Amino acid sequence: MSGPRQTGLIRSHLVVPTNVKQLCIKTKAISLINRYVFRFHNKKPAMGAGGQMNDTTTKKELLERVPIEKPPFGIADLRKAIPPHCFKRSFATAFYYLFRDLCVNFSLYYIAINYIYHLPQPFSYIAWPLYWLIQGSIMVALWVICHDCCHHTFSNHQWIDDTIGLIIHSYILTPYFAFKYSHRSHHANTSSIEKDENWVPKLKKDTWFFEVLANPFGNILILVLTFLVGYPGYFLVNLRGRIYKGWASHYNPLGPIFNDSERAQVLVSNVGVFVVLYGLYKIGVKTGFQWLLYIYVYPWMVMGMGVLLFTYLNHNHPSVAHYDATEWDWMRGALSTVDRDYGIFNTIFHDEPNAHVVHHLFSSIPHYHIVEATQAIKPILGKYYNYDDSSVLKTLFKFTKECLYIEEDHEKKGVYWYRK
Numbered sequence: 001m002s003g004p005r006q007t008g009l010i011r012s013h014l015v016v017p018t019n020v021k022q023l024c025i026k027t028k029a030i031s032l033i034n035r036y037v038f039r040f041h042n043k044k045p046a047m048g049a050g051g052q053m054n055d056t057t058t059k060k061e062l063l064e065r066v067p068i069e070k071p072p073f074g075i076a077d078l079r080k081a082i083p084p085h086c087f088k089r090s091f092a093t094a095f096y097y098l099f100r101d102l103c104v105n106f107s108l109y110y111i112a113i114n115y116i117y118h119l120p121q122p123f124s125y126i127a128w129p130l131y132w133l134i135q136g137s138i139m140v141a142l143w144v145i146c147h148d149c150c151h152h153t154f155s156n157h158q159w160i161d162d163t164i165g166l167i168i169h170s171y172i173l174t175p176y177f178a179f180k181y182s183h184r185s186h187h188a189n190t191s192s193i194e195k196d197e198n199w200v201p202k203l204k205k206d207t208w209f210f211e212v213l214a215n216p217f218g219n220i221l222i223l224v225l226t227f228l229v230g231y232p233g234y235f236l237v238n239l240r241g242r243i244y245k246g247w248a249s250h251y252n253p254l255g256p257i258f259n260d261s262e263r264a265q266v267l268v269s270n271v272g273v274f275v276v277l278y279g280l281y282k283i284g285v286k287t288g289f290q291w292l293l294y295i296y297v298y299p300w301m302v303m304g305m306g307v308l309l310f311t312y313l314n315h316n317h318p319s320v321a322h323y324d325a326t327e328w329d330w331m332r333g334a335l336s337t338v339d340r341d342y343g344i345f346n347t348i349f350h351d352e353p354n355a356h357v358v359h360h361l362f363s364s365i366p367h368y369h370i371v372e373a374t375q376a377i378k379p380i381l382g383k384y385y386n387y388d389d390s391s392v393l394k395t396l397f398k399f400t401k402e403c404l405y406i407e408e409d410h411e412k413k414g415v416y417w418y419r420k
Contacts, residue, residue, distance in 0.1 A: 064319065065320075067383055068321050068412060070331070071331060071332070073380050078362075079362070081380055087364060087369075090368075091154070097350065097368070098142075098168070101141045101142050104138050108135045108138065113295060117294070128294060128298075131299070132302050139172050139299060140303050140307060143307055144349055145168065145367075146164070148367055150183055152364070153364060169269070175272070175273050177269040178251070178253075179269075182257055183197070185242075186198055187360065188330070189328075190315075191315070191320075191333040192322070192325070192328045193406070194324060194325055195325075196333075197241055197242050198234065198242075199240055199312055199315045199316060200241060201316070201322055201416070201418065202404075203406060204406075204407055204419070206405070222400050223400055227305045230305075230308045231303075231304025235250040236249055253266035280292060309392070309396070310356075312396075313399075314353060315337060316403050318399075320337075321417060322336065322417075323336075323414055323416065324414045324416065327412070334357075335357070335384050336386075338357070338387070338388055339356055339385075339386065339387045340353055340389065342354060342392060351370055357374065401420060403418040404418070406419065407419045
């Protein structure tokens with residue numbers, strides 16, 4: 001919803017002409033100015049719990065905590081509100097998105113290799129970062145499609161989903177089956193401080209080092225380190241993941257993350273990643289490793305940062321709760337997620353970050369239906385729906401100060417909130 005119309009200044013200086021034709025021309029001009037100029041200055045106010053947005057929203061209201069009481073609706077009520085076609089998979093539609101993203105991906109490679117790589121300075125200083133950002137964003141799009149394969153929403157056949165997911169995820173150096181099984185556990189235990197699989201918040205007693213870094217320099221250092229090593233670190237050593245006994249790694253098929261029925265497939269996804277790594281090594285030997293860094297590695301790093309960014313902001317907010325085993329239940333855990341507006345990246349990322357709440361409630365809905373499904377259940381969710389359209393970068397820096405650790409609610413045992 002836009003803010004108040006800002007047309008008063010123009011209209012107050014408008015002298016009504018005597019000629020009707022001139023009046024029509026001026027009226028049309030004012031309409032165009034209002035449409036194409038002022039709409040960019042009418043900044044939308046951020047939305048809090050419930051997604052209710054209006055011009056009188058206050059800062060205090062935006063910081064109110066979401067309800068922690070068990071909701072008055074059930075999962076069946078939400079399912080009834082969603083059009084049945086939203087649950088239907090379409091291989092043709094899913095393959096179209098995959099084919100489109102791959103075409104863009106390889107077209108960007110072609111442009112980078114044949115044109116950007118030969119640009120003189122200073123043009124290359126502009127072209128390379130732009131290429132890394134766009135190519136990395138397209139890799140995030142491919143990651144999201146493989147994420148859909150993990151949830152069996154790409155096609156009606158599990159083997160097709162797993163085959164495509166294995167190939168594409170290996171190409172972007174992500175262990176498909178290992179991620180599939182740990183991600184399934186994440187969906188089953190969202191916002192549980194003992195059993196959730198990623199972005200597990202720390203208790204105050206475990207965060208002394210964050211408190212030491214609670215200053216502008218420390219905030220920047222935390223952000224840089226998190227986004228530089230966070231993506232590979234999660235898969236290698238379970239960085240910011242659930243605490244296990246023993247070596248917890250997505251590359252360790254014998255580790256505690258997986259059960260016996262999953263270990264063989266985890267080994268298969270390891271092979272997929274190692275084959276791609278070997279291929280990249282051979283390319284680096286032939287073309288030079290600087291070439292490989294510019295063409296593939298830096299975009300891949302941007303991809304990892306993008307995935308970290310939207311998964312972190314979807315699951316961390318001072319206004320949403322986390323629960324221990326005495327209080328946690330699946331519904332409230334799923335509702336402790338936050339939708340965010342990423343502008344054009346909503347489309348590039350297949351709406352995964354901006355329609356994440358419904359994804360946690362119904363992970364069987366393909367990405368091309370989740371926006372429609374979100375709109376269908378918002379009236380039922382009411383104040384249990386969480387949406388925040390504040391600046392992403394500003395929010396990210398803010399959270400390095402406000403989401404350091406969690407403490408138990410003063411009145412409700414088993415419920416935890418972020419503290420500064």
